[in-house]
Amino acid sequence: MGQRVALITGSGKRIGAAIATKLLSEGWFVFLHVRSSFAEAQLLLDEYQRETGIPATAEIVKADLDSDGELNQLIEHVLAHESVKNNGGLHGLVHNASIYNSMDFEEVSLAELRLNNRIHVEVPFLLTQRLIEPLKNANGCVIGMIDTSLGRAWKGLSHYTSSKAALRQLMMNLAGDLAPEVRVNCVAPGAIMAAEWEAEHFASVVEKIPLGRAGEVEDVANTVNFLLDSPYLSGQIIEVDGGWSVAP
Numbered sequence: 001m002g003q004r005v006a007l008i009t010g011s012g013k014r015i016g017a018a019i020a021t022k023l024l025s026e027g028w029f030v031f032l033h034v035r036s037s038f039a040e041a042q043l044l045l046d047e048y049q050r051e052t053g054i055p056a057t058a059e060i061v062k063a064d065l066d067s068d069g070e071l072n073q074l075i076e077h078v079l080a081h082e083s084v085k086n087n088g089g090l091h092g093l094v095h096n097a098s099i100y101n102s103m104d105f106e107e108v109s110l111a112e113l114r115l116n117n118r119i120h121v122e123v124p125f126l127l128t129q130r131l132i133e134p135l136k137n138a139n140g141c142v143i144g145m146i147d148t149s150l151g152r153a154w155k156g157l158s159h160y161t162s163s164k165a166a167l168r169q170l171m172m173n174l175a176g177d178l179a180p181e182v183r184v185n186c187v188a189p190g191a192i193m194a195a196e197w198e199a200e201h202f203a204s205v206v207e208k209i210p211l212g213r214a215g216e217v218e219d220v221a222n223t224v225n226f227l228l229d230s231p232y233l234s235g236q237i238i239e240v241d242g243g244w245s246v247a248p
């Protein structure tokens, strides 16, 4: 078997970067997609080489996923890339790119609502659809990065949680539509890395986590790797939340 190939959206920093590092260490060729975090992604690759003594087999690809033209260029680039052509297709596609901000329901503009739906639903839909041939050729696995908001009322996050709910359902639907060639799963992180605006709320959440701590980015990356490596798992949602979702 040749080298396995993955595309991870939004992987210049934070959780996406940890997933990229994990897959590099497992021997994958990784497309690190970024919008603005090019320097961070380059640093990740430089550090990987410094620590392992081996150059990372990777390429940083830049695209604002809110732009139809840039999304199309990203897709065309991956489809034509020698790593995909020479290794039997695309083995992993991780829909990680995300936006996350809090806003009163009454203040959410149509543009904000559309942007959340664009990044969390439309882009994963279109990327999976346009990359279906190399995904099928490689018996690949698609992973949607969702969250633990299912069935709960999160103040000021209706625009975010509703779009992540749609991503969750899209992934579960595709687990049926794309079988048996392609597996589709979700990873639902709990409290892993706070956004800048939510430090106070984050601390109060961590107090309720049965395992007594926030998650590490590696906890999430290891779960993504586990799903990519599990040929009989499809249609699954793994909550990486230290037991938060079952806490009383």
Ligand SMILES: NC(=O)c1ccc[n+]([C@@H]2O[C@H](COP(=O)([O-])OP(=O)(O)OC[C@H]3O[C@@H](n4cnc5c(N)ncnc54)[C@H](OP(=O)(O)O)[C@@H]3O)[C@@H](O)[C@H]2O)c1
Pocket (backbone or CB within 6 Å): 009, 010, 011, 012, 013, 014, 015, 016, 033, 034, 035, 036, 037, 038, 063, 064, 065, 066, 095, 096, 097, 098, 099, 100, 119, 145, 146, 147, 148, 188, 189, 190, 191, 192, 193, 194, 195
């Ligand atoms: N952090 C947590 O504790 C947590 C909790 C629950 C769920 N999650 C989920 O886990 C995943 C990773 O979380 P995270 O906190 O690491 O994510 P994040 O930092 O909020 O976002 C990841 C990346 O998305 C990219 N992105 C945003 N808008 C984009 C656009 N228009 N075009 C292209 N890329 C865009 C950004 O890339 P650039 O930096 O290159 O601009 C950003 O670095 C997300 O799907 C998130 O919803 C995270």
